[in-house]
Amino acid sequence: MQLSNPSLLQTGIFINNQWLPAANGHTFRVENPANGSLVAEVANAGEPETLQAIEAAEQAFASWSTRPAKERSNMLRQWFNLIIANTNDLALLMTTEQGKPLSESKGEVVYGASFIEWFAEEARRVYGDVVPSPDPHKRIITLKQPIGVVAAITPWNFPIAMITRKIGPALAAGCTVVVKPASLTPLCALALAELASSAGLPPGVLNVLPTTQSASVGKILTTHPMVSKVSFTGSTQTGKILMEQAASTIKKISLELGGNAPLLVMNDADIQKAVAGAIASKYRNAGQTCVCVNRIYVQSDIYHRFMDAYTPAVQALKVGEGTRSDVQIGPLINADAVKKVQKLLSDATDKGAVITTGGRLDPQGGLFFQPTIIENCNSSMQLSQEEIFGPVSAIYRFTTDDEAVALANNTIFGLAAYFFSENISRCLHLAERLQYGMVGINEGLISYTEAPFGGIKQSGFGREGSKYGIDDYVFVKYLCIGGL
Numbered sequence: 001m002q003l004s005n006p007s008l009l010q011t012g013i014f015i016n017n018q019w020l021p022a023a024n025g026h027t028f029r030v031e032n033p034a035n036g037s038l039v040a041e042v043a044n045a046g047e048p049e050t051l052q053a054i055e056a057a058e059q060a061f062a063s064w065s066t067r068p069a070k071e072r073s074n075m076l077r078q079w080f081n082l083i084i085a086n087t088n089d090l091a092l093l094m095t096t097e098q099g100k101p102l103s104e105s106k107g108e109v110v111y112g113a114s115f116i117e118w119f120a121e122e123a124r125r126v127y128g129d130v131v132p133s134p135d136p137h138k139r140i141i142t143l144k145q146p147i148g149v150v151a152a153i154t155p156w157n158f159p160i161a162m163i164t165r166k167i168g169p170a171l172a173a174g175c176t177v178v179v180k181p182a183s184l185t186p187l188c189a190l191a192l193a194e195l196a197s198s199a200g201l202p203p204g205v206l207n208v209l210p211t212t213q214s215a216s217v218g219k220i221l222t223t224h225p226m227v228s229k230v231s232f233t234g235s236t237q238t239g240k241i242l243m244e245q246a247a248s249t250i251k252k253i254s255l256e257l258g259g260n261a262p263l264l265v266m267n268d269a270d271i272q273k274a275v276a277g278a279i280a281s282k283y284r285n286a287g288q289t290c291v292c293v294n295r296i297y298v299q300s301d302i303y304h305r306f307m308d309a310y311t312p313a314v315q316a317l318k319v320g321e322g323t324r325s326d327v328q329i330g331p332l333i334n335a336d337a338v339k340k341v342q343k344l345l346s347d348a349t350d351k352g353a354v355i356t357t358g359g360r361l362d363p364q365g366g367l368f369f370q371p372t373i374i375e376n377c378n379s380s381m382q383l384s385q386e387e388i389f390g391p392v393s394a395i396y397r398f399t400t401d402d403e404a405v406a407l408a409n410n411t412i413f414g415l416a417a418y419f420f421s422e423n424i425s426r427c428l429h430l431a432e433r434l435q436y437g438m439v440g441i442n443e444g445l446i447s448y449t450e451a452p453f454g455g456i457k458q459s460g461f462g463r464e465g466s467k468y469g470i471d472d473y474v475f476v477k478y479l480c481i482g483g484l
């Protein structure tokens with residue numbers, strides 16, 4: 001990996017704007033999922049570093065939170081500029097530790113940076129209210145104030161965007177942050193920290209703990225009395241543990257958890273749009289996103305028309321190392337991810353599903369999995385209830401709109417849903433009946449900084465991005481002025 005800015009490859013723990021080794025000298029390996037090679041040995045943070053990071057953030061909070069918003073805004077803007085200026089290096093770092101194709105990595109750097117830009121702007125618009133008082137001798141005013149030290153725990157599938165979408169609003173609001181990135185992809189987080197320090201962020205405002213000791217570090221972050229807020233993106237299973245731990249000190253929390261996105265192809269859909277939307281949503285990041293389509297429901301009377309167009313489009317997807325420019329699907333993240341996909345496919349075929357495209361490891365070996373289509377799926381199969389997190393299209397049929405809505409809502413999750421129809425009244429009725437936080441209508445890509453991202457049901461709560469994103473990092477203080 002040849003970076004034009006070698007200072008972006010950092011391997012220390014980032015506390016108080018300093019790069020530190022672990023006190024006990026421990027490190028861990030970061031590997032390239034495309035070929036298993038060692039990318040870097042990274043310091044492995046444990047309990048002492050976690051406590052040190054929390055204390056640094058607590059100390060920095062007093063001055064960071066009371067700076068004029070315009071100053072925080074200017075620093076965030078400078079950080080945004082540096083991220084954009086280093087897009088190519090950051091993208092290469094991302095593809096090397098995470099595996100996604102370079103074009104997707106570049107897209108994520110720009111998307112990730114957009115949260116820093118957006119919240120640099122929003123920093124100056126954290127307004128309170130002056131409320132008409134029922135008592136002529138009193139006045140009622142509200143302020144929004146930063147909540148305090150924030151712990152952010154993030155996953156490996158978007159090693160930059162899942163971090164910036166939390167720390168952008170946190171820093172804008174005046175909070176300070178301790179980030180624990182996924183152990184599979186710490187290098188992007190560390191590169192972001194290096195750029196934050198170059199942008200002039202004061203010591204202690206942002207701290208990053210690379211570690212393989214997620215459970216013990218997570219326990220401290222979610223129970224320490226100096227941490228006021230926990231923001232987590234990851235599995236529902238881990239989210240439940242963190243929520244329970246955070247209850248011990250009643251921390252404010254936001255959870256962006258698993259999804260099980262349905263995509264409905266109605267019989268009046270524009271088939272080309274539906275194919276393009278399904279491919280875009282399903283195969284991005286080799287199917288490893290929480291808003292990836294997990295279940296494709298096709299109305300019976302257009303089933304063959306849709307599949308005749310969809311199948312060749314899936315078969316045309318090219319699998320390989322993300323640094324090759326012709327590749328659309330990189331490797332899966334690790335051997336466990338491959339095993340999970342294989343287990344879900346064999347459970348489904350045991351119950352009557354039929355693999356019509358792909359279905360196995362790619363001939364080039366390693367962690368590369370073929371783009372796959374499996375038809376004749378039904379609700380008894382595990383892949384209808386769990387996130388597949390791989391390049392597999394599971395196809396189901398339905399006959400009526402009521403049936404489609406019931407099937408789509410038949411899950412504990414409620415993150416994203418998609419459908420395709422050219423009838424406006426049908427579109428609005430479907431959109432209103434789908435129990436999801438986000439709905440893509442004739443569209444497979446829905447994530448924008450300007451729009452609120454988040455789920456309902458066991459997909460979590462809180463909204464990231466948009467004008468709502470900052471609400472998770474402030475509390476409303478009410479002032480009652482009497483004796484007037």
Ligand code: ADP
Nearest residue numbers: 153154155181182183214215218233234235238
């Ligand atoms: P994924 O399927 O994306 O790996 P996880 O929920 O396992 O989902 O991981 C998301 C993030 O949560 C990662 O940073 C991981 O290290 C962290 N994590 C996993 N288990 C725990 C835990 N018990 N406490 C704190 N963080 C955890």
